[in-house]
Amino acid sequence: MINQENEEMLVNLAELFKVFGDSTRIKILYALLEKEMNVTEISEALDMTQPAISQQLRILKSSGLVKFRKEGKSAVYYPSDEHVKIILNIGIEHLGD
Numbered sequence: 001m002i003n004q005e006n007e008e009m010l011v012n013l014a015e016l017f018k019v020f021g022d023s024t025r026i027k028i029l030y031a032l033l034e035k036e037m038n039v040t041e042i043s044e045a046l047d048m049t050q051p052a053i054s055q056q057l058r059i060l061k062s063s064g065l066v067k068f069r070k071e072g073k074s075a076v077y078y079p080s081d082e083h084v085k086i087i088l089n090i091g092i093e094h095l096g097d
Contacts, residue, residue: 019063020087024048025056032066033085036078 002010019025024046031037031045043053057077060066065084068075079085 016063019059019065020091022056022059024052025060026088028053028056028060029065029079029084029088032077032079033088036076038071038074038076040074042077 027046028042031042037045039050039053039057042048042057043050046053057066057068061068064080066077067080068077070076
């Protein structure tokens with residue numbers, strides 16, 4: 001039986017999976033798994049505008065998938081933890097089945 005606590009966890013899980021429902025965010029995550037980057041570097045790597053990248057980074061940050069640190073006037077982004085890589089790898093494995 002699903003109780004109130006489980007219900008809240010399932011709602012939060014669904015919200016997390018929605019974040020993975022955008023190919024641009026997936027591309028950003030894969031790029032950041034290769035190396036830490038600032039917005040300019042990400043936009044060049046993905047051939048997208050900086051505002052588009054910044055918008056997606058906001059979503060990734062608010063969901064806890066990406067963190068950043070300041071380096072001078074720039075912010076350098078990176079995956080928040082090893083779980084990001086694991087989730088992406090499990091998705092790829094699932095597609096291969």
